[in-house]
Amino acid sequence: MSKPIFLIIGSDTGVGKTVLTALLTRRLRERGVRVAALKPICSGGRDDARQLHSAGGKTLALDEVNPWHFRAPLAPLIAARRESKSVNLRDVVQHIGQVNRRFETVIVEGAGGLLSPLGENFDSLDLLLKLRAMPILVCPNRLGAINQVLLVRKALPKAAAKKLQVVLVSPPRATASSRSNPTLLADLMEPSRLHVLPWLRNLQSPLTPTVQATLDALLGG
Template sequence: MRKTVIFVTGSDTGVGKTVISGLLTRFLKERGVDVGVCKPICSGGREDAEHLLRAAANKQTLDEVNPWHFAQPLSPLVAARLERKHVKPAAVLKHIEKVRARYALLVLEGAGGLLSPIGEGFDSRTLLTGLKAKPLIVVADRLGAVNQALLVLEALPKRYQAGAQFILSAVAKPDASTQTNARLLMELRPENPVHCLPRVSAKETPLLADKRAPVYRVFHRLLEKWNLA
């Protein structure tokens, strides 16, 4: 039986994947789960991987959390080509499987959105399905969120759609839709849980142990839905 991988993907880059992956990792740790992290491919800096590593505070090294990194802030495929490097999906999957084997649960952050080209002939969907991971879809909670959420969900193979969950991440400037996005998405896709995450900066330490805190409730419900609570 392969161990669980939670694959944090999203509708776009910059929607909150890293903050959410870090919070989820810390939440799991506080509950005593032996959790590993992975951000296999970075471009334009390794801050995401460093953030995840800090959250996990385990024995992993940065190179293990993030073995492939490229200088230019472009899609990883293009950034790698500029350095005349070629990342193959089999190598990435092999690395992730090695990390997965050592932890009870692995939190993995994709690069960009679900279909962003991250290497030669593959994207996050390739990895997600190769790992049989649980899809956590992050979407910024602003006008357009419902369409973006549905596009990502539809892009998943049918058997992964059923288990997918959404997090609508709060934006700096909410608009009128922020009040209705979650409800509308739940109405359209009642089988997929929708969680609203309040705005949390990467540096802030939210009250993950406080059962009344909104962040606590979001992650508790999320894990419950996947029978991981």
């Protein structure tokens, strides 16, 4: 797989992975890039997959965006077992590879955090390494963010840690920690790989130049 695949990982569940994946997809489409956004595995409803389906302009079927979905709002491994189903890494990688051949760029949203069990014996870290994807970590910019970023970085093999990009998602109102986190983190990692996404009140409104620049930097210019 030579074309870029981005894997969006979260410092936790519900931290803005879907929002970022949709924004990156939208930005690439604005730039005329043929992009596919995938959420291969969903548990507890397919809302994320539907959002990415729309963000991608419905060029893929919903079942291509999200081939594996399970009803229980639990880690996918457990949710699948409740339905006597299983997901294996090889099938997920194969699916992403097939989509990758049809598009210029693929953005994959993981599920939960880096080490949340996705299926039988694998998590987002295994998926990242198998795909040789570019990791993008989404983390809310709040007290505790620095620890979460450093934990994820430490969990990655050296080569992947070097490629790691971090997006701090701003809160609606700045706090003492949201103001100081980026400064401190910039001392602890390569500053060009650290990005701050402004708070977005309305995800449907046109992207501001600041947001566009943040997304472009993440995508490598």
